[in-house]
Amino acid sequence: MINRRHILTSAATSAALASLPMAALAQGRKDGVVLAMTLEPPGLDPTAGAASAIAEIVHYNVFETLTKINPDGTVSPLLAESWEVSPDLKTYTFKLRKGVKFQNGEPFNAKSVKFSFERAGADKSTNKDKRTFSGMESVAAIDDYTVVILNKSLDPDFLFLMGQATAIIVEPKSADTNATKPVGTGPYQLASWNKGSSVTLAKWDRYRSAASVRMKKVTFRFISDPAAQVAALLAGDVDAFPRVTPRSVAQFKANPKFQVVVSGSRAKTILAINNKKKPLDDVRVRRAIAAAIDRKAVIEGGADGYGVPIGSHYAPGALGYVDTTGINPFNIEKAKALLAEAGVKTPLELSLKLPPPPYARQGGEVIAAQLAKIGIVAKIENVEWAQWLSGTYANKNYDLTIISHVEPFDLGNFAKPGYYWGYESPQFTALFEKIQNAPRAADRAKLLGDAQRMLANDAVHGFLYQPQWITVANKNLKGLWKDMPVFVNDVSALSWS
Structure with missing residues (x-):
């Protein structure tokens, strides 16, 4: 599958280059811009759904915060x-x-x-x-x-x-x-939503600082296929693609028509485990899964090298970060022994639900191959984003799934009753309350370290890596965010040079 994607990408690239007009790449759209996103949001109200794609369109553009x-x-x-x-x-x-x-x-x-x-x-x-x-x-x-x-x-x-x-x-x-007719205080209003294709925002002329907003029209196109993402950029159909497939980076770095921005993040890409499902409710089985995963191979295969290994649900650079990758290190023989100790007879079949982003689909292939070495048959099921949200996230209908949690401060999800991964630990909940009520940064940092170690020892998930996000854009587009502590596309800051 990975090799096939390489072939598809190369074919699409060649086709796009062959037909690329000299004056392409949106040089004429001085008061408008076309951005692309991998996923289409289920609605446009960020208070009503968990999908980060919602905020990528409306946060700071249509809706504002204190x-x-x-x-x-x-x-x-x-x-x-x-x-x-x-x-x-x-x-x-x-x-x-x-x-x-x-x-x-x-x-x-x-x-x-x-x-x-x-x-x-x-x-x-x-x-x-x-x-x-x-x-x-x-x-x-x-x-x-x-x-x-x-x-x-x-x-x-x-x-x-x-x-x-x-x-x-x-x-x-x-x-x-607001899910279909969003009304906010921001610089843009919803102009149209062509389901399955695009959302268009129009500048709101009565915005308090309307004079500073350069782009009159902003279109968000939805392109999930990695080859199509590359082709759309090369053809000039898209001016910027935040969080594009990293597989495209080399060719765009070598092309003077584009800029490539590599952004830091506080995201955590994980192999989420349904802690309520048998035999995954046994910590030895979860530790076996973690021990079977070679994080570096997953980063190479799933993220094309753009990631830093993590051992818990916490990203390097955040307050109190500790390196927990040594708690469940890659060790095939230990993984096999843990399964045997737990009384698991192999082959063990588990579902592996994969949403559309390339990091999930590509990383899923790598992890399935790694789990096979310890007798776990991960049956890959590629699902669309709406299916993932309703089946995996809402109804908890899965054994394993790969997903990036992008919120910077989301340890509280492990203390949330009924959350989709089914981890319920009174010890962690009590520890999280202490974190929330510690006024001194030094005290919080120590407690945050304890929380990271607890999640790693409980092997709640196969913690994989902190991703780096890639933005490819027309070289003349200004105002793109360098780093992404939260997922937004602040289009009011964009302009053409």
Whole structure:
């Protein structure tokens, strides 16, 4: 399969080069831009679904948040002009920006902030960060432009979380239809959505800083096939492809018409294991799976070398990171012995559900071959993104799957009851509560190290690597993010030189 993709990519590249006009690559679109994405979102409301593809289109473009996360991971004001934090780090007083309107003409004010956060934390909320909002003791609208949030416990990352897509401020009258008719305070409005093909945003002329927004029209095309991704870029049909297949990098680096941006991330690519399924509920079986995986081979085969091995659900560079790759190292004989100790008779058949991104499909082939060496038959099932979200994520219908978790601060998922991987540990939940309530960075760092070691020893997953994301773009396109602490395409910052 991998060799076949090489052939497909080469064929598509040759065809594209043969037909490439001299003036291609979007030189004429000075007030518009075409971006491409691997996955199409299931909707356009980031408070209603877990898919990061939602935020890739609407975050900071259609919807805005109190704070804004910058490419370097720092936080700056957005809908909040300023804020004060109480000495115990539990109370936040936000001063809101005045004169802001929603795209349906309604005013943005403290009442809309209160509505948004109470809705996100309500019992029926489907917000993937519901825990953050249900952890708010109160959200008080002191006046039209002052909001006071009292948290039940301190959260050192609270201001960062208030800049994530799940913390968007929604307009109460339109909130229930945001999935198909998004209404925000941002610089762009939804112009059209051609299901299976593209989403187009149009500049909102009544945006408070409309004069600084260069692009009048932004189109997001959905291209999942790696060969088609390369061909679309070479033909000039696409101006930029954030998180494109890394297999294309060499040819674009050698082409003066393009720029290649290699971005750091806080993402974690994992072989997720359904801890509720037998015999995967036995830690010895999960450790055997982990020991059967050669992470370096997976990085080469699945990510074309763009990744750093990890041994737990935490990325190098984050506060308190410890190297846990030595806890479940690659060791075929140990893996076989662990299966025998657990009483597992081989061959053991397990499902391996693979969503469309190349890192999953290519990495799945490598891992299936590695597991076969210890008697585990990983039956690969390629599924579309909507199938993965409904079957794997929502209904937990899987044994193994490969996925990148891109949120920087998502250790709390391991303390979340009913999460899709079925890990329920009172010890970890208690440890996570200590992390959340540790005011000193040094104390949090130590506890975060303990959490990483616990997850590694419990072999919750086959922890694979921290990916590096590749963006290929027309050389004249300016304003692309260098690093990606969160998955967004901040198109209001783009311009042509």
